[in-house]
Amino acid sequence: MKLKKSFLVIVSLASVVYAKPNGEELLKSKCLSCHTMSRPQDISKLVAPPIMGVMRHIKTAYPDRERAIEFIKDYVLEPNKEKALCLPQKIKKFGLMPSQKGNVSEEELDSIASWMVDNLSPKGMMGHGKHKMMRGK
Numbered sequence: 001m002k003l004k005k006s007f008l009v010i011v012s013l014a015s016v017v018y019a020k021p022n023g024e025e026l027l028k029s030k031c032l033s034c035h036t037m038s039r040p041q042d043i044s045k046l047v048a049p050p051i052m053g054v055m056r057h058i059k060t061a062y063p064d065r066e067r068a069i070e071f072i073k074d075y076v077l078e079p080n081k082e083k084a085l086c087l088p089q090k091i092k093k094f095g096l097m098p099s100q101k102g103n104v105s106e107e108e109l110d111s112i113a114s115w116m117v118d119n120l121s122p123k124g125m126m127g128h129g130k131h132k133m134m135r136g137k
């Protein structure tokens with residue numbers, strides 16, 4: 001079963017990473033089971049938006065480093081439609097992200113969010129996708 005398999009992958013990755021937690025490794029083990037790092041080969045297989053696309057939205061909405069980190073930390077623990085930067089049709093397609101409370105500690109999330117904001121440059125994704133980024137709030 002697909003779910004069982006990804007659960008096993010998560011567990012085994014988590015145990016490898018346990019000794020030396022850092023943002024990149026944590027991201028791989030805690031987040032990339034759903035989000036992919038590379039541009040997807042087959043969009044129909046995705047269960048969540050690729051991480052570069054997510055970062056493009058976040059950096060556009062929150063150019064400030066601290067606020068971008070805050071947003072990620074908050075969203076991962078308490079996702080909801082009002083906060084989401086994802087387009088409504090994406091949320092319809094993938095469903096709302098399940099809260100990662102219990103899967104990731106605040107400390108780990110701190111490393112993950114900082115690593116994402118510092119290392120994932122969305123530049124490569126610019127112009128990928130047709131929509132304009134419009135957000136009232």
Ligand code: HEC
Binds near residue numbers: 035047087100
């Ligand atoms: C069980 C699958 C799953 C896991 C695990 C997961 N995500 Fe997500 N994530 C989603 C889905 C689905 C969406 C798109 C819907 C949404 O925005 O809520 C999403 C959206 C996001 C967004 C964009 C929110 C927005 O709409 O603006 C961020 C940021 C994010 N995830 C970060 C993370 C981080 C960091 C982790 C690891 C700690 C993680 N996710 C783990 C499924 C997952």
